[in-house]
Amino acid sequence: MSVVVKFIPLTILLTTVFSAIDVKLNQPVLVNIKGQSNNSVTLGNVSADISYVTCQVHSQIKNVTLSSTPTPRVGKSLTGVDIGIVSVLQPTQTGVTWYLLSNHSEDVQVLLAVFLMSKNEPLVGGCNLEFSLEVDANLHVSYTTTKNLVEFQWSNIPLRNRSAQPDCEDRSFQDMLEYNIYVKYLSENDFTTGEYFSTLKQMMTAEDVLANGVLLAKTKNKATVQKPEFLASSYTGTGAVYNMIVKATTPSGVTMAAYFPKVTYSCNLQQRDGCKMYGVFWMITAVLLGIAGVFLTFLGHRLFRTGNFFCAFLGFCIIFYSVQCLYSSQSDTVVLVVMVILSVVCAVFWVGMYELVGAPALSVLFSGLVAGYIISSIVFYTKFGNLSYWDSSFNYGMAFTCGVLAIPVFILAYTKVLNILSCAFIGSYLIILVPDIFLHTGMKYIVVNSIRHSTDFDYINVINTGPFLLPEIILSCAWFLFCVFGAFVQFYRDWNKPDFPQSSRRCGKKVQPEYNQVPARYNVDSEGDSDREPDERSPLLRQTRNIRHHRERVLAAPT
Numbered sequence: 001m002s003v004v005v006k007f008i009p010l011t012i013l014l015t016t017v018f019s020a021i022d023v024k025l026n027q028p029v030l031v032n033i034k035g036q037s038n039n040s041v042t043l044g045n046v047s048a049d050i051s052y053v054t055c056q057v058h059s060q061i062k063n064v065t066l067s068s069t070p071t072p073r074v075g076k077s078l079t080g081v082d083i084g085i086v087s088v089l090q091p092t093q094t095g096v097t098w099y100l101l102s103n104h105s106e107d108v109q110v111l112l113a114v115f116l117m118s119k120n121e122p123l124v125g126g127c128n129l130e131f132s133l134e135v136d137a138n139l140h141v142s143y144t145t146t147k148n149l150v151e152f153q154w155s156n157i158p159l160r161n162r163s164a165q166p167d168c169e170d171r172s173f174q175d176m177l178e179y180n181i182y183v184k185y186l187s188e189n190d191f192t193t194g195e196y197f198s199t200l201k202q203m204m205t206a207e208d209v210l211a212n213g214v215l216l217a218k219t220k221n222k223a224t225v226q227k228p229e230f231l232a233s234s235y236t237g238t239g240a241v242y243n244m245i246v247k248a249t250t251p252s253g254v255t256m257a258a259y260f261p262k263v264t265y266s267c268n269l270q271q272r273d274g275c276k277m278y279g280v281f282w283m284i285t286a287v288l289l290g291i292a293g294v295f296l297t298f299l300g301h302r303l304f305r306t307g308n309f310f311c312a313f314l315g316f317c318i319i320f321y322s323v324q325c326l327y328s329s330q331s332d333t334v335v336l337v338v339m340v341i342l343s344v345v346c347a348v349f350w351v352g353m354y355e356l357v358g359a360p361a362l363s364v365l366f367s368g369l370v371a372g373y374i375i376s377s378i379v380f381y382t383k384f385g386n387l388s389y390w391d392s393s394f395n396y397g398m399a400f401t402c403g404v405l406a407i408p409v410f411i412l413a414y415t416k417v418l419n420i421l422s423c424a425f426i427g428s429y430l431i432i433l434v435p436d437i438f439l440h441t442g443m444k445y446i447v448v449n450s451i452r453h454s455t456d457f458d459y460i461n462v463i464n465t466g467p468f469l470l471p472e473i474i475l476s477c478a479w480f481l482f483c484v485f486g487a488f489v490q491f492y493r494d495w496n497k498p499d500f501p502q503s504s505r506r507c508g509k510k511v512q513p514e515y516n517q518v519p520a521r522y523n524v525d526s527e528g529d530s531d532r533e534p535d536e537r538s539p540l541l542r543q544t545r546n547i548r549h550h551r552e553r554v555l556a557a558p559t
Contacts, residue, residue, distance in 0.1 A: 018070070018099065021112065028113035028201050033064065033102045043114060044095035051119040051159040054137065055098045056084030056204075056260045058111040060196045061269050065101040072101065075132050084260035086125060086135040091162045111197050113204055119159050121257045122177060122248040126156030127168035127221075139242055139262040146452055147462050148234040148242075148264060150181065154221045155246040158255060174221040178247045181230050182213030185467035186239030189440035191269060196239070200263065203243045206256040213243060216463045217386060231462045233449060234266040237275040237440070238467060278437060286437040293430025297486030300367075300423025301416070301494060305351050307423050311367040312350040314426070316343035318373065318451065325455035360415045367422035368408030374429060376403025377450040385449075385464040393460050396453070420490045428482035432475045442467040443475050 018040040021031055025043075033039060041055060057066050059081045067077030068085055078085065087096045102108050117123075125137035131153060140151040157166050157173045166173050186199050202212040217230060232242070243261040247254060267275040292310050300307035320339045328335065354363040379385065380400060390396040411418040429443075436443040445466040452459045 021100065023112055023114050026115050028111050028204055030197060031110055031112045033100065033108045033110055035102060035105045035107055037102055039100040041098045041100060041112070041114065042095065043097070046089065046094050046096070046116070049118055050089065050116045051162060052086055052088045052117050052123060053096055054084055054086050054115045054117065054260070056113050057100060058082050058200055058263070059108055060193050062104050062108045064108060064110060067099045067101070070099055075134065078133070078138070082260065082262045084138055085133070086137050088123070088135060088165070089162055109193060111200055115205065117257060119161065120252065121255045122158050122246050123156040123165065124246055124257045124259050125153045126165060127154040129153070137259045139244065139259055141242060141262045141264045143234050143264055143266040145236060146234060146456060146459065148232045148240070148266060150230045150232060150242050152228050152244055152259060154228055157248055158250065176249050177221060178249070179219050180245045180247065181216045182209050182243050182245065183216055183232065183465060184213045184241045185469065186241070187469065188238050188442065188467060188471070190239070191265070191272070191275070196263065199239070199241050200261055203241045203261040204258065206245050206258040209243050209245055209258055214465065216465055233445070233462055233465050235442070235445060235466065236266045236277040238442070239263060239265045283437055286433050289430045290434035293427040296423045296427030297431065297482060298489050300427060301420045301490050305354070308354065308363055308367065309347050309351050311370050311422070311426060312347040313343050315366050315370045316346045322451065322454040361412060364415050364419040364422070365408055365412070367426070368412065368418050369404055371422040371425045372404040372407040373450070374426065374447065375407060376400050377446050379403055381446045381449055381464055381466065391460065393457070396460060400450070420487055424483045424486035424490065428479050428486060431482055432479045436475060439471060441471040441475060443472060
């Protein structure tokens with residue numbers, strides 16, 4: 001009986017038919033894998049100057065298995081949607097075979113790529129200490145609603161020959177390597193396989209990544225100090241392709257090699273309803289904010305009290321939302337309702353304060369602070385926000401606050417100019433949020449990232465990034481044009497008009513004393529000596545006409 005059991009795996013292997021797949025070296029190709037099929041990829045006639053070969057397979061939704069042995073087993077195979085295997089060649093080896101298996105009943109379309117790596121290129125994932133493969137060049141990505149965690153394994157220096165790999169514990173070898181993480185975003189809300197495969201093809205090799213990707217961060221192997229991982233911003237439903245380039249600086253020169261790219265939508269594509277970052281509620285909110293934005297852009301200063309209310313409302317919304325997320329465990333619905341109520345109440349009090357105090361410089365301060373908040377968010381949304389200096393919460397908070405205060409501090413002396421520019425800038429941003437929400441573009445992420453920083457203590461370690469493709473470029477130009485045109489309209493309309501409306505206050509007004517006031521029944525216009533210039537002989541009080549009684553009299557000086 002035991003003899004029969006031993007021959008069962010061999011019988012299965014002999015009866016298994018592997019369909020050969022033809023691939024082009026160093027060029028990704030689309031392959032249609034039949035359902036419930038076993039396929040093989042064979043490479044032969046490998047020259048002696050090739051130290052290792054990589055094979056990678058990418059499927060958008062359905063898992064496939066890639067193995068270096070006919071029967072998949074731990075340490076020799078992987079199952080997933082974006083997977084690959086590194087095969088280090090033996091000294092006399094001239095060929096290699098991989099096996100691709102699909103357990104699905106229907107066909108699966110995959111992107112298959114085989115690359116030859118020379119002995120001068122670093123061995124990607126050659127110092128793997130955590131995952132099952134001996135050499136692992138895969139990126140392992142996990143996600144939450146706000147963060148993507150990208151894990152990888154350290155690489156090794158180039159293999160000068162196939163006989164032995166350099167020691168991973170040798171610090172002199174590891175100091176030669178530098179790791180650069182890149183990202184390329186897919187078109188927003190585009191879950192098609194065509195967009196998936198076309199974007200992946202642009203992030204396969206080191207040259208492709210340098211040409212098409214956006215650099216996020218750099219690091220080196222610092223033993224226990226630096227973990228082989230990165231944290232990047234995640235946006236539910238927005239696809240992102242991550243890849244890493246390891247650069248080896250050796251006495252013979254600088255060479256590079258790329259890991260296997262990994263795609264994530266920060267959601268489960270098999271449940272498309274969960275891949276929407278914003279629902280109907282936020283779309284309605286965006287439309288209402290867009291209407292308020294039109295008002296602020298063109299009438300924010302003309303109707304000063306209403307514009308002041310809108311700006312104060314937006315500022316208090318940011319404050320109350322951040323405070324509640326930090327110190328409250330209520331649901332999002334409760335947080336939003338409380339935020340709106342408190343913001344409306346505080347905005348009303350802010351407008352009422354102008355009626356009481358009548359200080360324009362104090363009233364327009366909130367408009368300037370909200371505009372400064374958006375400007376500071378823009379600055380930290382760029383590569384400037386990913387400087388290592390901002391890894392400290394104190395450094396980031398102080399720098400961001402300085403950005404918020406920059407606009408009101410420099411322009412507060414010109415209160416009318418500050419109010420018009422702030423209203424036009426804030427209003428135009430609210431206007432472009434309407435097409436941004438409906439087109440699923442990334443302009444809203446400018447402020448979203450700043451809010452995440454203020455509501456999540458761990459977000460300080462996240463790399464600030466976001467899509468900036470053609471739709472974002474068009475909306476940015478529209479934002480600029482709306483801002484300039486709105487400011488011009490407001491300056492033109494309020495030219496030679498009072499800077500601010502009069503408040504209804506009484507406290508603080510300078511009232512002229514009664515003994516200095518001339519009675520209203522006297523008209524003190526001169527009649528007879530109006531043509532003569534006054535001199536030292538001219539009377540202090542001249543003859544006037546009493547209009548009410550139609551008689552002339554001379555006012556005597558008070559005794």
